[in-house]
Amino acid sequence: MINLYTWGTPNGRKISIMLEAIGEEYQTFTVDILKDQQFYPEFLQISPNNKIPAIVDPQGPNGEPISLFETGAILLYLGEKSGKFIPKKPSKRYEMLEWLMWQMGGFGPFLGQAHHFNRFAPNEVPYAKNRYNNEAQRLWSVLNKRLSCRDYVVDELSIADFAIYPWAARYEWQEIALNDYPSVKNWMERMQSLDAVQKGMAVPDTY
Ligand SMILES: N[C@@H](CCC(=O)N[C@@H](CS)C(=O)NCC(=O)O)C(=O)O
Numbered sequence: 001m002i003n004l005y006t007w008g009t010p011n012g013r014k015i016s017i018m019l020e021a022i023g024e025e026y027q028t029f030t031v032d033i034l035k036d037q038q039f040y041p042e043f044l045q046i047s048p049n050n051k052i053p054a055i056v057d058p059q060g061p062n063g064e065p066i067s068l069f070e071t072g073a074i075l076l077y078l079g080e081k082s083g084k085f086i087p088k089k090p091s092k093r094y095e096m097l098e099w100l101m102w103q104m105g106g107f108g109p110f111l112g113q114a115h116h117f118n119r120f121a122p123n124e125v126p127y128a129k130n131r132y133n134n135e136a137q138r139l140w141s142v143l144n145k146r147l148s149c150r151d152y153v154v155d156e157l158s159i160a161d162f163a164i165y166p167w168a169a170r171y172e173w174q175e176i177a178l179n180d181y182p183s184v185k186n187w188m189e190r191m192q193s194l195d196a197v198q199k200g201m202a203v204p205d206t207y
Contacts, residue, residue, distance in 0.1 A: 001025045001026060001027055001058070002019065002024055002025070002026040002027075002055055002056070002057045002058075003026070003027055003029060003055060003056040003057075004016065004019065004026050004027070004028050004029065004053060004054075004055050004203075005029045005030075005031050005043065005046065005047070005052055005053060005054045005055070005056075006028060006029070006030065006031065006052050006053040006203065006204055007030060007031055007032065007033050007052045007053075007204065008203075008204055009033075009052070009166075010108070010166035010167045010169070010170055011051070011052065011053060011071050011108070011166070012052050012053045012203070012204075013166040013200055013201050013203065014053075014071045014074075014075065014162055014163050014165075014166055015053045015055065015071060015074050015075070015078075015200075016028070016199070016200035016201075016203035016204075017162045017165070017166070017196055017197055017199075017200030017201065018074075018075055018078050018079075018085070018159060018162050018196075018200070019078065019200070020195070020196035020197075020199045020200045021084070021085060021162065021194075021196035021197075021200070022078060022079075022081075022082035022084050022085070024078065024081075024082065026055075028203055028204050030204045031043055031052045033052060038050045038051060038052060045067075046067040046068075046069065047069040048069070049069060049070075051069065053069075053071065053074065054067060054068060054069040054074075055067065055068050055074055055077075055078075057077075057081075071104070071163065072100055072101070072103075072104045072163070075100065075159040075162065075163060076100075076159070078159075079158075079159050085157065085158050085159045085162070086158065086159060087154060087156060087158060092154055092155070092156075095154045096153075096154045096158045096159065096160050099146075099153045099154060099160035099163075099164070100159060100160045100163055102142075103160065103163040103164045103167070104163070106139055107139045107143065107164055107167055107168075108163075108167055110132060110135045110136065110139060111132075111136055111139070111167050111170070111173075111174050113128070113132040113135075114129075114132035114133055114135070114136045114173065114174045114175070115170065115173045115174070116132075117129045117132055118132075118133070118173055118174070118175060119173055133174070133175050136174040136175065136176060137176070140171075140174075140176055140180075140181050140184060141181070143164065143168070143181070143183075143184050144181040144182070144183045144184050145183075146183075147183040147184055147186070147187045148183040151187070151190060152187070152190075153187075157194075161187075161191060162200075165188070165191045165197065166201065168184060168188055169188070169201065
């Protein structure tokens with residue numbers, strides 16, 4: 001059984017959605033980042049960048065245990081292990097990687113900054129709010145265009161959708177009006193209707 005170390009954030013939920021989607025048995029361990037548990041030495045051994053999520057799979061490559069941090073790496077690992085949600089056609093696989101990297105480098109880090117300055121900064125910082133809310137609008141426009149002519153980010157449901165969805169689900173924290181992005185809104189409804197997404201988004205249940 002895979003151990004998932006996580007907390008109730010978009011990055012954590014990417015992995016619980018994927019574990020649900022591939023039907024892999026897993027147990028969840030919460031790492032309360034509000035109590036600095038991500039700095040516990042035993043957690044740092046598997047996630048040296050002190051961030052959730054991380055996994056430990058006792059049945060890794062060659063039957064040996066493996067631990068992994070960084071959601072892009074974890075999603076690829078679980079996709080390759082299960083043979084699911086990574087397109088088989090090489091050109092489609094690269095397309096999926098483009099959108100996975102787009103999420104890891106943009107539609108995650110920049111939206112995270114928007115969350116911070118909109119909701120958590122101890123004082124108003126108009127310049128930063130403006131900068132990250134504008135970037136949020138730009139990123140949402142890119143995604144909206146991409147989804148205007150397809151059901152999923154690379155046509156078939158893939159780990160790129162699982163990476164992007166939990167961030168999109170926090171649209172209110174990004175000052176995004178969903179109706180301005182109708183194609184993303186429709187895709188989100190499609191995603192929400194999936195059992196794995198509903199279950200994965202509810203992990204961890206203690207949060
Ligand atoms: N690039 C990382 C980002 C992970 C991340 O930012 N995790 C946040 C929660 S969403 C965290 O653990 N923050 C705690 C900290 O920075 O100390 C990934 O995709 O795994």
